[in-house]
Amino acid sequence: MAVYTPGQVVEETGFSLDTLRYYERIGLLEPIGRTASGQRRFTEEDVAWLGMIRCLRDTGMPIAEMLRFARLVRQGDRSIRDRIVVLADHDRKVEAQIADLRQKQQAIQRKIAYYRDVLSIPDGLRGREEEPAS
Amino acid sequence: MAVYTPGQVVEETGFSLDTLRYYERIGLLEPIGRTASGQRRFTEEDVAWLGMIRCLRDTGMPIAEMLRFARLVRQGDRSIRDRIVVLADHDRKVEAQIADLRQKQQAIQRKIAYYRDVLSIPDGLRGREEEPAS
DNA sequence: GCTTGAGGTGGAGTGCACTCCAGGCGGCAG
DNA sequence: CTGCCGCCTGGAGTGCACTCCACCTCAAGC
Numbered sequence: 001m002a003v004y005t006p007g008q009v010v011e012e013t014g015f016s017l018d019t020l021r022y023y024e025r026i027g028l029l030e031p032i033g034r035t036a037s038g039q040r041r042f043t044e045e046d047v048a049w050l051g052m053i054r055c056l057r058d059t060g061m062p063i064a065e066m067l068r069f070a071r072l073v074r075q076g077d078r079s080i081r082d083r084i085v086v087l088a089d090h091d092r093k094v095e096a097q098i099a100d101l102r103q104k105q106q107a108i109q110r111k112i113a114y115y116r117d118v119l120s121i122p123d124g125l126r127g128r129e130e131e132p133a134s
Numbered sequence: 135m136a137v138y139t140p141g142q143v144v145e146e147t148g149f150s151l152d153t154l155r156y157y158e159r160i161g162l163l164e165p166i167g168r169t170a171s172g173q174r175r176f177t178e179e180d181v182a183w184l185g186m187i188r189c190l191r192d193t194g195m196p197i198a199e200m201l202r203f204a205r206l207v208r209q210g211d212r213s214i215r216d217r218i219v220v221l222a223d224h225d226r227k228v229e230a231q232i233a234d235l236r237q238k239q240q241a242i243q244r245k246i247a248y249y250r251d252v253l254s255i256p257d258g259l260r261g262r263e264e265e266p267a268s
Numbered sequence: 269g270c271t272t273g274a275g276g277t278g279g280a281g282t283g284c285a286c287t288c289c290a291g292g293c294g295g296c297a298g
Numbered sequence: 299c300t301g302c303c304g305c306c307t308g309g310a311g312t313g314c315a316c317t318c319c320a321c322c323t324c325a326a327g328c
Binding site: 048051052054055056058059077080081083084087088090091094095097098100101102104105107108109111112115116118119131 | 182185186188189190192193211214215217218221222224225228229231232234235236238239241242243245246249250252253265
Binding site: 016018019022037038039057062063064 | 284285286287288293294295
């Protein structure tokens with residue numbers, strides 16, 4: 001089974017070396033295997049788990065909650081129902097996040113449109129207008 | 135023209151009183167008008183600007199960039215082209231953010247589906263399966 | 269007149285998620 | 299043999315965006 005050096009994992013996952021060590025320290029990664037001289041060697045499984053971490057992190061899950069999820073994963077198959085609960089809950093939060101982002105984005109786009117509009121009115125004809133209620 | 139007490143602005147904008155003061159201190163809000171005894175009174179315009187701030191902040195614009203935008207706004211109409219550049223640029227970033235979120239969300243949903251699948255297989259028939267490549 | 273509550277100030281503190289540093293080790297290319 | 303590179307450790311430091319604190323003042327209600 002293939003193993004990865006820290007450098008390769010940095011390359012593959014996009015996490016910095018310091019971040020990987022940090023994640024191990026706080027227990028988000030279980031202790032990573034070592035060579036005789038003490039260097040880390042990540043397994044395929046470690047890298048896959050880091051992929052999961054990336055998804056959760058990039059969708060805004062705080063580390064404390066990822067830790068809770070990590071503990072569930074370590075409990076093995078009997079925690080699968082709980083894991084579904086955690087992920088489904090997070091999925092809902094991501095959905096809400098996207099909806100909120102879309103809404104705010106529309107306000108920004110309206111503002112851009114408003115500015116474009118102001119520019120398209122020749123200076124001489126421009127009255128004292130209100131800005132839109134953003 | 136209507137004015138708002140700090141409490142009313144907290145109510146309307148959802149920013150905390152401390153945050154409002156902080157925004158004024160760092161110059162994200164221009165100096166807010168005061169009563170004779172020194173209490174803030176926000177104008178309609180201040181509140182509208184706070185609405186803009188909220189959009190930008192909630193879509194991930196760092197304060198440093200909001201400050202740049204605020205400076206443009208203070209320069210008046212001749213900065214409108216620059217403001218469009220800033221907002222359009224940010225709009226693109228928000229779009230990318232949403233796309234990324236959607237993608238990560240799908241990975242999470244696949245994971246949920248995988249877990250549901252594991253649960254639906256009676257224990258006795260369950261083999262030694264790999265987790266999906268997240 | 270006294271309490272209560274909203275608000276004022278300057279400055280220190282917080283929480284999160286890293287990120288950096290000094291000093292040291294093991295392997296290998298020249 | 300000598301660099302140098304990649305990696306090791308414990309611990310300190312960073313950046314961001316607030317948030318809290320102690321202490322003070324004003325305005326209104328009982």
